[in-house]
Amino acid sequence: MKWISHTAIAAAICAPINPAAVPAACLGATAPDWLEWVERAALGHHVKHRGHTHYLAVWLLVAAFGLFVWDFRGWITWFGLGGSSHWLCDALTIQGVPIGWWSDRRVHVFGGRIRTGGGAEFIIAAMVVGIAAVVTWQTGAGGFLPFFYHWGGLYDQGIIDGIEWRAHRFDFL
Numbered sequence: 001m002k003w004i005s006h007t008a009i010a011a012a013i014c015a016p017i018n019p020a021a022v023p024a025a026c027l028g029a030t031a032p033d034w035l036e037w038v039e040r041a042a043l044g045h046h047v048k049h050r051g052h053t054h055y056l057a058v059w060l061l062v063a064a065f066g067l068f069v070w071d072f073r074g075w076i077t078w079f080g081l082g083g084s085s086h087w088l089c090d091a092l093t094i095q096g097v098p099i100g101w102w103s104d105r106r107v108h109v110f111g112g113r114i115r116t117g118g119g120a121e122f123i124i125a126a127m128v129v130g131i132a133a134v135v136t137w138q139t140g141a142g143g144f145l146p147f148f149y150h151w152g153g154l155y156d157q158g159i160i161d162g163i164e165w166r167a168h169r170f171d172f173l
């Protein structure tokens with residue numbers, strides 16, 4: 001999938017749960033792809049696309065590390081969950097993705113019929129964003145819009161109260 005879809009999906013899932021962790025989730029959601037560039041630039045060798053940066057097992061381990069060992073402000077968990085969401089989205093596509101280092105076999109979810117960059121990809125991304133918006137609205141969780149995560153963070157920390165947060169959450173700066 002394209003970065004825009006990965007980012008939108010991760011942000012939509014993360015924002016209602018932990019608005020302050022949205023940047024970490026977005027970073028994680030694109031990491032399997034940009035890590036390939038970083039590795040290529042740093043080590044100067046060819047990196048197979050959708051190879052070891054796309055192992056589901058690795059991303060789940062990152063999330064588990066965040067959950068059970070050390071989670072800097074919730075960012076590590078969400079970075080790992082973001083990477084896992086990337087895997088799930090790529091698994092919907094024709095190319096598929098590997099599960100872990102023990103097998104290079106590509107796995108598909110729901111038949112893997114989505115073409116990267118195709119219309120269906122954006123419909124799925126829009127659906128996830130739409131569902132997250134409805135869930136947020138229904139539960140009154142607020143903080144859905146990822147651009148205002150810093151206000152959500154202040155709210156989490158009890159620095160500002162709910163009313164103030166609602167008043168400011170549409171401020172752009």
Ligand SMILES: [Zn+2]
Nearest residue numbers: 001032033090
């Ligand atoms: Zn990818």
